[in-house]
Amino acid sequence: xxxxxxxxxxxxxxxxxxxxxxxxxxxxxxxxxxxxxxxxxxxxxxxxxxxxxxxxxxxxxxxxxxxxxxxxxxxxxxxxxxxxxxxxxxxxxxxxxxxxxxxxxxxxxxxxxxxxxxxxxxxxxxxxxxxxxxxxxxxxxxxxxxxxxxxxxxxxxxxxxxxxxxxxxxxxxxxxxxxxxxxxxxxxxxxxxxxxxxxxxxxxxxxxxxxxxxxxxxxxxxxxxxxxxxxxxxxxxxxxxxxxxxxxxxxxxxxxxxxxxxxxxxxxxxxxxxxxxxxxxxxxxxxxxxxxxxxxxxxxxxxxxxxxxxxxxxxxxxxxxxxxxxxxxxxxxxxxxxxxxxxxxxxxxxxxxxxxxxxxxxxxxxxxxxxxxxxxxxxxxxxxxxxxxxxxxxxxxxxxxxxxxxxxxxxxxxxxxxxxxxxxxxxxxxxxxxxxxxxxxxxxxxxxxxxxxxxxxxxxxxxxxxxxxxxxxxxxxxxxxxxxxxxxxxxxxxxxxxxxxxxxxxxxxxxxxxxxxxxxxxxxxxxxxxxxxxxxxxxxxxxxxxxxxxxxxxxxxxxxxxxxxxxxxxxxxxxxxxxxxxxxxxxxxxxxxxxxxxxxxxxxxxxxxxxxxxxxxxxxxxxxxxxxxxxxxxxxxxxxxxxxxxxxxxxxxxxxxxxxxxxxxxxxxxxxxxxxxxxxxxxxxxxxxxxxxxxxxxxxxxxxxxxxxxxxxxxxxxxxxxxxxxxxxxxxxxxxxxxxxxxxxxxxxxx
Numbered sequence: 001x002x003x004x005x006x007x008x009x010x011x012x013x014x015x016x017x018x019x020x021x022x023x024x025x026x027x028x029x030x031x032x033x034x035x036x037x038x039x040x041x042x043x044x045x046x047x048x049x050x051x052x053x054x055x056x057x058x059x060x061x062x063x064x065x066x067x068x069x070x071x072x073x074x075x076x077x078x079x080x081x082x083x084x085x086x087x088x089x090x091x092x093x094x095x096x097x098x099x100x101x102x103x104x105x106x107x108x109x110x111x112x113x114x115x116x117x118x119x120x121x122x123x124x125x126x127x128x129x130x131x132x133x134x135x136x137x138x139x140x141x142x143x144x145x146x147x148x149x150x151x152x153x154x155x156x157x158x159x160x161x162x163x164x165x166x167x168x169x170x171x172x173x174x175x176x177x178x179x180x181x182x183x184x185x186x187x188x189x190x191x192x193x194x195x196x197x198x199x200x201x202x203x204x205x206x207x208x209x210x211x212x213x214x215x216x217x218x219x220x221x222x223x224x225x226x227x228x229x230x231x232x233x234x235x236x237x238x239x240x241x242x243x244x245x246x247x248x249x250x251x252x253x254x255x256x257x258x259x260x261x262x263x264x265x266x267x268x269x270x271x272x273x274x275x276x277x278x279x280x281x282x283x284x285x286x287x288x289x290x291x292x293x294x295x296x297x298x299x300x301x302x303x304x305x306x307x308x309x310x311x312x313x314x315x316x317x318x319x320x321x322x323x324x325x326x327x328x329x330x331x332x333x334x335x336x337x338x339x340x341x342x343x344x345x346x347x348x349x350x351x352x353x354x355x356x357x358x359x360x361x362x363x364x365x366x367x368x369x370x371x372x373x374x375x376x377x378x379x380x381x382x383x384x385x386x387x388x389x390x391x392x393x394x395x396x397x398x399x400x401x402x403x404x405x406x407x408x409x410x411x412x413x414x415x416x417x418x419x420x421x422x423x424x425x426x427x428x429x430x431x432x433x434x435x436x437x438x439x440x441x442x443x444x445x446x447x448x449x450x451x452x453x454x455x456x457x458x459x460x461x462x463x464x465x466x467x468x469x470x471x472x473x474x475x476x477x478x479x480x481x482x483x484x485x486x487x488x489x490x491x492x493x494x495x496x497x498x499x500x501x502x503x504x505x506x507x508x509x510x511x512x513x514x515x516x517x518x519x520x521x522x523x524x525x526x527x528x529x530x531x532x533x534x535x536x537x538x539x540x541x542x543x544x545x546x547x548x549x550x551x552x553x554x555x556x557x558x559x560x561x562x563x564x565x566x567x568x569x570x571x572x573x574x575x576x577x578x579x580x581x582x583x584x585x586x587x588x589x590x591x592x593x594x595x596x597x598x599x600x601x602x603x604x605x606x607x608x609x610x611x612x613x614x615x616x617x618x619x620x621x622x623x624x625x626x627x628x629x630x631x632x633x634x635x636x637x638x639x640x641x642x643x644x645x646x647x648x649x650x651x652x653x654x655x656x657x658x659x660x661x662x663x664x665x666x667x668x669x670x671x672x673x674x675x676x677x678x679x680x681x682x683x684x685x686x687x688x689x690x691x692x693x694x695x696x697x698x699x700x701x702x703x704x705x706x707x708x709x710x711x712x713x714x715x716x717x718x719x720x721x722x723x724x725x726x727x728x729x730x731x732x733x734x735x736x737x738x739x740x741x742x743x744x745x746x747x748x749x750x751x
Contacts, residue, residue, distance in 0.1 A: 045264025054239020073144025080299030115145030579666030
């Protein structure tokens with residue numbers, strides 16, 4: 001929020017209060033000839049900003065809002081209005097206030113009582129709380145609050161415009177407004193839906209369609225002014241009618257976000273904050289506005305906290321964070337204040353008081369919420385470790401895989417088949433399709449499970465449907481051995497790890513499998529995506545289960561497990577440590593699959609050779625179990641390699657190239673021996689550990705797939721690895737595919 005606070009501050013400094021007092025600077029910065037040009041551009045920027053707000057709002061969410069959202073949204077508006085109005089009435093009895101001051105103060109009461117889904121979403125994004133329970137409630141409640149405020153402002157503006165005339169203009173404006181809304185919904189929105197249908201799947205929308213939407217936007221703003229409403233009303237309503245998400249909503253936000261935030265909004269702040277006049281402020285009016293704003297803010301917090309704490313038994317720290325988020329002010333309140341000034345509802349003196357209050361209240365909210373609420377505590381405080389090594393063989397094994405695109409599907413299904421689901425050892429497999437949040441403000445979590453009352457019809461326009469169909473087909477082929485549950489998560493990459501970790505904790509998953517950020521293409525080239533790499537690093541730090549990073553190369557990504565039976569040769573490189581034990585425990589489960597051959601390669605130092613480690617350490621105990629359970633199956637093998645230093649170990653690893661379809665390795669090794677000397681200096685991918693990095697580095701000729709495994713750390717403790725905190729090497733960034741989510745899928749209810 002620092003950048004958003006600095007923008008009006010810069011305009012205030014350039015205004016008549018400080019720099020603008022110099023006639024020379026005023027002549028060069030704000031010459032009279034360019035005044036109307038700057039004003040027009042500033043208003044145009046405000047219009048585009050409000051249009052983007054409407055585009056990001058998913059109107060269909062209103063039909064899924066629960067009682068909690070409606071209750072909090074209404075109460076968080078009514079209580080601050082009532083409390084601040086009572087304070088104003090009491091001040092009127094004590095102090096002498098003229099009619100103009102009362103009119104300005106009542107407008108300020110309304111401004112500081114309003115809420116906005118955009119303001120709340122911006123604060124949640126800054127705090128990285130969009131995917132949390134508090135974020136869901138705050139977005140839902142602020143949407144109710146914001147819609148009610150928009151309707152009230154429209155009604156007040158209509159009444160004010162009609163009061164200027166003596167005829168029946170109020171009825172005419174109301175009818176015209178209804179006709180405009182109906183025209184947008186029944187004519188313009190179907191046209192935009194037609195544009196979406198005409199756009200091929202995975203292709204960008206035509207530029208002619210984008211220009212047509214811009215012309216519709218200008219037309220709606222003009223008609224809104226023509227019928228007597230504020231031009232922003234038609235802009236927001238038209239923005240809400242635009243189909244959110246790809247391909248149209250995301251294309252509009254991609255084109256407009258940078259231009260609006262970097263050019264139009266700063267100019268709008270510069271122009272509007274230039275009306276701030278410090279010399280008009282007096283102590284009496286300033287204290288009155290401060291009291292009203294503080295009471296309104298406390299009313300928002302109290303109204304938000306009251307219902308969840310009493311009826312839903314939420315923790316005090318959570319409801320206080322929720323109250324602070326609902327009371328946060330931002331650009332929307334600033335625009336409301338500017339509109340009141342332009343309509344002469346607020347005079348310049350109280351406008352200056354309110355602007356200062358708006359700035360310091362905005363800056364005070366964010367750090368308090370950041371201190372109070374940490375979403376990771378809910379999944380880092382688990383009392384039980386969930387690992388494959390500690391899971392028993394006679395219980396159902398829960399695994400989860402994250403998928404970014406349908407290219408990840410074959411290798412994930414092959415890995416699921418290699419995990420050996422059977423009647424004796426069934427697997428519950430959760431598939432989480434991850435989509436970057438673009439073109440909308442609210443994250444979505446969609447459950448694709450079929451219900452008893454209806455079937456899931458195919459959705460040919462959905463990119464997710466191909467993934468769903470593939471896993472459903474595999475589940476049908478192995479109906480007695482595996483249960484597949486599919487979900488889609490649409491959220492920002494910065495907070496996506498919170499959603500994944502919450503699902504892992506809720507589903508009691510033992511191993512989370514995520515794709516590597518680098519993808520190899522058939523011609524030998526590769527593409528990488530930095531956001532996916534950052535996501536994987538977050539998961540390695542905070543996931544409440546074991547994590548496996550799957551590097552997709554070779555036959556594992558090319559074979560189709562649904563149409564053919566494949567035989568795989570799997571290698572397991574074991575050195576020492578809990579991560580190697582977790583990888584070996586997973587390999588031992590694979591060893592019972594009739595089409596898989598396991599080769600365990602143990603790398604040892606000479607001083608550890610020829611020693612019976614069976615009863616001395618867990619590493620030797622697990623290797624002994626592998627020999628007892630698996631070596632008797634003749635297709636499996638066990639090898640020991642004695643190495644003295646890192647050079648010999650590199651030679652052993654290099655000798656494995658071309659021998660296996662998949663190699664399992666542990667990520668971390670705590671040994672300080674000569675085997676790992678110098679590795680940290682040239683690691684290209686620290687998140688893969690020294691062995692995994694060696695197999696997939698740029699100079700490696702290994703053409704098989706690699707699964708790098710990290711065992712879950714001690715419960716209640718987030719893992720901190722300095723190597724994960726190092727800067728990400730800049731690579732050619734892959735353009736992340738943004739897809740449209742099926743409208744007919746079950747969506748998690750909004751509270």
